[in-house]
Amino acid sequence: PVSILLNVPLSDMCGISCSYKSAGYCNKRLLQRGPDFQSSIKICEGEISLSAFILNVQGNCPQPCYKEGVYLIYNGQYLSNFHDSHESDTQLVLDKLVNDGPIQTMSNFKGPHAIVAYFEKENEIWFWRDYFGRRSLLITKHCQGFVLSSVGDLSFGQWIEVPSQAIYCFKVNEGKLVYYQYNQAMFVDNSKFLELFKNPESSSRFLKVPISDLNKTLELKEFPIESIITKFLALLSSSVSIRAKCCLQKLQISPSLLKMIEERHCHCTSDNTCPFHNLDTDLQGTGSLIGVLYSGGIDCTLIAYLLHQCIPPEESIDLLTVAFGHYETTPDRISAKASLADLRRSCPGRKFNLVMVDVSLVELQVLRERHIRDLVYPHNTVLDDSIGCALWFAARGIGIVETVEGSEGSLTYSTARVVFSGLGADELLGGYSRHRGAWENTGMPGLTEELERDINRISERNLGRDNRVVGDHGRDYFTPYLDTDFVSYVNSLPLSCKMKFELPRGHGEKWILRRVAEEVGLTSSSVLPKRAIQFGSKIAKLEGRKEKGKDVCKRLLS
Numbered sequence: 001p002v003s004i005l006l007n008v009p010l011s012d013m014c015g016i017s018c019s020y021k022s023a024g025y026c027n028k029r030l031l032q033r034g035p036d037f038q039s040s041i042k043i044c045e046g047e048i049s050l051s052a053f054i055l056n057v058q059g060n061c062p063q064p065c066y067k068e069g070v071y072l073i074y075n076g077q078y079l080s081n082f083h084d085s086h087e088s089d090t091q092l093v094l095d096k097l098v099n100d101g102p103i104q105t106m107s108n109f110k111g112p113h114a115i116v117a118y119f120e121k122e123n124e125i126w127f128w129r130d131y132f133g134r135r136s137l138l139i140t141k142h143c144q145g146f147v148l149s150s151v152g153d154l155s156f157g158q159w160i161e162v163p164s165q166a167i168y169c170f171k172v173n174e175g176k177l178v179y180y181q182y183n184q185a186m187f188v189d190n191s192k193f194l195e196l197f198k199n200p201e202s203s204s205r206f207l208k209v210p211i212s213d214l215n216k217t218l219e220l221k222e223f224p225i226e227s228i229i230t231k232f233l234a235l236l237s238s239s240v241s242i243r244a245k246c247c248l249q250k251l252q253i254s255p256s257l258l259k260m261i262e263e264r265h266c267h268c269t270s271d272n273t274c275p276f277h278n279l280d281t282d283l284q285g286t287g288s289l290i291g292v293l294y295s296g297g298i299d300c301t302l303i304a305y306l307l308h309q310c311i312p313p314e315e316s317i318d319l320l321t322v323a324f325g326h327y328e329t330t331p332d333r334i335s336a337k338a339s340l341a342d343l344r345r346s347c348p349g350r351k352f353n354l355v356m357v358d359v360s361l362v363e364l365q366v367l368r369e370r371h372i373r374d375l376v377y378p379h380n381t382v383l384d385d386s387i388g389c390a391l392w393f394a395a396r397g398i399g400i401v402e403t404v405e406g407s408e409g410s411l412t413y414s415t416a417r418v419v420f421s422g423l424g425a426d427e428l429l430g431g432y433s434r435h436r437g438a439w440e441n442t443g444m445p446g447l448t449e450e451l452e453r454d455i456n457r458i459s460e461r462n463l464g465r466d467n468r469v470v471g472d473h474g475r476d477y478f479t480p481y482l483d484t485d486f487v488s489y490v491n492s493l494p495l496s497c498k499m500k501f502e503l504p505r506g507h508g509e510k511w512i513l514r515r516v517a518e519e520v521g522l523t524s525s526s527v528l529p530k531r532a533i534q535f536g537s538k539i540a541k542l543e544g545r546k547e548k549g550k551d552v553c554k555r556l557l558s
Helices: 028-033 089-100 102-107 225-248 255-270 298-310 331-346 361-376 382-396 425-429 433-456 458-471 484-492 511-519
Strands: 014-020 037-043 048-054 065-067 070-076 113-119 124-129 138-142 145-149 166-171 176-181 290-293 317-324 352-359 398-404 407-413 418-420 476-478
Touching (some): 014 028, 028 048, 048 070, 089 102, 089 113, 102 113, 102 124, 225 298, 225 484, 290 382, 298 418, 298 511, 361 382
Parallel strands (some): 317 352
Antiparallel strands (some): 014 048, 070 113, 113 124, 124 166, 352 398, 398 407
């Protein structure tokens, strides 16, 4: 086993569920999120059931955990004010809840998390997700009560995502929900969620928004661009580094993870749904602990470069790139190889494994119906289908690996315990074509409105779905561009240093990110235009359907 010791508390990757006045809830999706350790308890005279499913139990704090009248199930990373005395940040969070209460604990959180906590004395169930919704938490009404879970099962009820822009307290004695909003209007529609409860009440106490407001000024006056680039890079480096160190401390390649990958490979090859079904070979693992969801674009390439800067030199990094149909001619496969050459020049001595995940039409159709659609649910659009399927196959990490330039090996699986993503950069830095369109059509007012809308609604659109899809492989999922300190700094910058739409496509979007990439030697990726994963991987064209992204996808419902 691979082991690295670093002086930070360990984070937990798991599936959690809480049932109130309902049969205890468990499905195979929860087990796959946490195959190493499972535990359930019943409390409150059997009315409440808490369950946790953990991958590679870390530290000395299995879940559900209890201290001084507080029960906790938790999936996330604390990332704030580490204390050497805590081997696990689950124990740290439990201590915070006991000493400070739920609202104060939540206000100090910087990392991604989903929490359910029962306070025995008050007879209250508190639950919430972080502001960006980086960890999944679903809810459904069942029997006389409700169920909260990291993943849902359509046969069990109609699930919805817990809105991330509030913290919720269910008072068991009164059968009443009280919710605490951030000190601004809710950006997502929470009406369906509130309908699950009788006479829900909004508290007059408001929460502090954890990020700065968007700076709507255009001109750059106070600081030279060189200073801004330096701080931008330092904060992003810190965001990557703290996440990498958290997942590397005492981390071992999990035997349960390897077993699950091997079983999935055998399962898909046995019925000819995998393009490699005719290969009579044993899968070999990469030996890496960290992976990157990799298209070759500027967002993920810079993340890979920063990982090189902060992890030990002997550790390899898996770059997971997915393609559908004509694999070698897909835009993402071409750009992945071009940007990998940049990485190898800029990061001498580092072993990068380009894991080329190739997906056939048959494999896509079979595994979507059999497996993936349950994870994408309750999202149900054509766009959700394309992105969810592409992420699931990429995160599975089974493909042909290129370890040195131009040298392709045999079929391999990624052993990465965590995968990093470049998600968030487009929302923050004007990376989408609709941002350029807003600037061209309505000028700065339209652009700022579009940027605000994107960052405020990112939890509703993307992150819960992505966490369910990636976590299904027993891997944790990190989005360093959405670190709250980094987001606050980027929001404070004037628009003119983040994007310059007077420049052509591939140059004006995410302008500051392209400057940073140039500074560190990533010249090829710094001029690549934005391509969404559904187009770069060619999944959107594989089935030959003419659909709009917002249309309801019948393939996810049938």
